[in-house]
Amino acid sequence: MENPLLTATETDLRRRRSLKWRLYGDDVLPLWVAEMDVLPPEPVARALSRAMALGDTGYPWARDYAEALAAFAERHWGWSPDPGRARLVPNVMLGVSEVLKVVTGPGDAVVLNPPVYPPFFAFVRNLGRRVVEAPLGADGRLDLEALDAAFGEARRGGRPAAYLLCSPHNPTGVVHTRAELMATGELAAHHGVRVVVDEIHAPLVHEPGTFTPFLSLPVGSAAFSLMSASKAFNLAGLPSALATAGADAQHDLAAMPEEVAFGASHVGSLALAAALRDGDPWLAALLSGLDENRRLVADLLAEHLPEVGYHVPEATYLAWLDCRALGLGPDPAAVFRERGRVALSPGPGFGTGGAGHARLNFATSPEILREAVERMARAVRRGSQA
Known part of the structure; x- marks a missing residue:
């Protein structure tokens, strides 16, 4: 090709x-x-053409998209997420915001790893949460000592806190190893910090790198993942993403208001599902x-x-x-x-x-x-x- x-x-x-x-x-x-x-x-172009021919421009249906993502994850990463644990959201960052609303409140802290995707800062602050930084190490990788200190600061006074992780990392292009993710997850669990992972760049890992879905790990049972095919297939103009919860976080995801899904594009979901299935x-x-x-x-x-x-x-x-x-x-x-x-x-x-x-x-x-x-x-x- x-x-x-x-x-x-x-x-x-x-x-x-x-x-x-x-x-x-x-x-x-x-x-x-x-x-x-x-x-x-081409599969995306066909899906869009078919939708227009059928007048299939109504409200979004998440199941097809979630099933396509699950099949893609199995083929590429050996991970089989349960489509029933996924919730449709308008895009990854709005999905992040909705998850943060569930697990934190106004004034609570969210830990970030700068340098990192600029909207992380804006979305967190616009929610009324405060940013606590755990900068990357000099080698551009996760710094466990910095994370330990940041998690401690975030949880000061016993308040809820979350950790917004970018995996793979934007802008550095670093792919966190399984060992790094395990250590990070264990540290977050020790401090009682909830992990929310932006995994939008997951399909864009170059050989010989290996992407590890956070929810596939034992430390991911209480965490959340936000994914979309939009970055890998250049479909930002057809917004639709999926929020998935670990086995122990299902009750939290269920607390997300149903109307959150209304902002997703049905046509976008069709296009993204086609990309994941046949792209x-x-x-x-x-x-x-x-x-x-x-x-x-x-x-x-x-x-x-x-x-x-x-x-x-x-x-x-x-x-x-x-x-x-x-x-x-x-x-x-x-x-x-x-x-x-x-x-x-x-x-x-x-x-x-x-x-x-x-x-x-x-x-x-x-x-x-x-x-x-x-x-x-x-x-x-x-x-x-x-």
């Missing part, structure tokens, strides 16, 4: 009306928000293309911006760039955008450890990647000559 990253030209992409291609000017290469420059898998060949071709691109980024940086720190990510299509040696200040993305006309995600928004960094989305064609890094290098040279 053809590499999906080669199926859309830049001319075609600039005709799109999505956020990625409309926020900045026509002279900017947008490598920021997590949208891929691909055409949808494996397309996903394999995508992962092959992303593997080439994540290594191409390393080669391009070595050639044009050797001062930039970059660890080839184990998962996702996101490159976490350490630009501190370039002397561009806390937000190098602003410099690359203004001087180089390349849009990256600003590092400071990812919390502690984000200053001096930028996140680059490499889910595009090699040609666009080459042009982007060359522009970034020219932007740095312009700054040094100013």
Whole structure:
């Protein structure tokens, strides 16, 4: 199957009306928000066409989607979640919010591992919860000592607390090992902290990495998982996700109001279920293309911006760039955008450890990647000559 990253030209992409291609000017290469420059898998296109032909545009039905996810999980991860334990939610972050409402109250703490996906901070604070940080270690992995201290702080006074874990991690692309997840879960249980896991990037793990679903572990019995096929199959515009509870958390998930599901898209659920059922060949071709691109980024940086720190990510299509040696200040993305006309995600928004960094989305064609890094290098040279 053809590499999906080669199926859309830049001319075609600039005709799109999505956020990625409309926020900045026509002279900017947008490598920021997590949208891929691909055409949808054929099974998705067929499902959407069939839905339109049938007028199947009513209220969402979760069972098909949940069964498709369970079958996908069995094929890819050897895990068989019970579709009956899944609840439909509009998207992963709104699902996270609804779960946090069930297990915490206003003023309670939620532990995060910065640098991490910026909406984690916004959603937690908008719920009236307080953020307690447990920064990643210097190696970019979970730091058990930091987590122990953060869990203790979060539970001070005996108040409920939750831990919002990003697995695989965004922006670093780290895939948490089974041992890391077990140790983290045991620590959370020791402190009485409820674990909520965003696993939206799970299908995007590169070989030889192995994704471990948190709920498949013994420590996952009281935890919650939020999943969607939207990231792996580039279907953010068709929102629908699933919240799944461990065996001992079913009563909590049942407390989620029924009307939460009303915000999910029925057409989105149909499309995402089709992707999970029949999209494996397309996903394999995508992962092959992303593997080439994540290594191409390393080669391009070595050639044009050797001062930039970059660890080839184990998962996702996101490159976490350490630009501190370039002397561009806390937000190098602003410099690359203004001087180089390349849009990256600003590092400071990812919390502690984000200053001096930028996140680059490499889910595009090699040609666009080459042009982007060359522009970034020219932007740095312009700054040094100013």
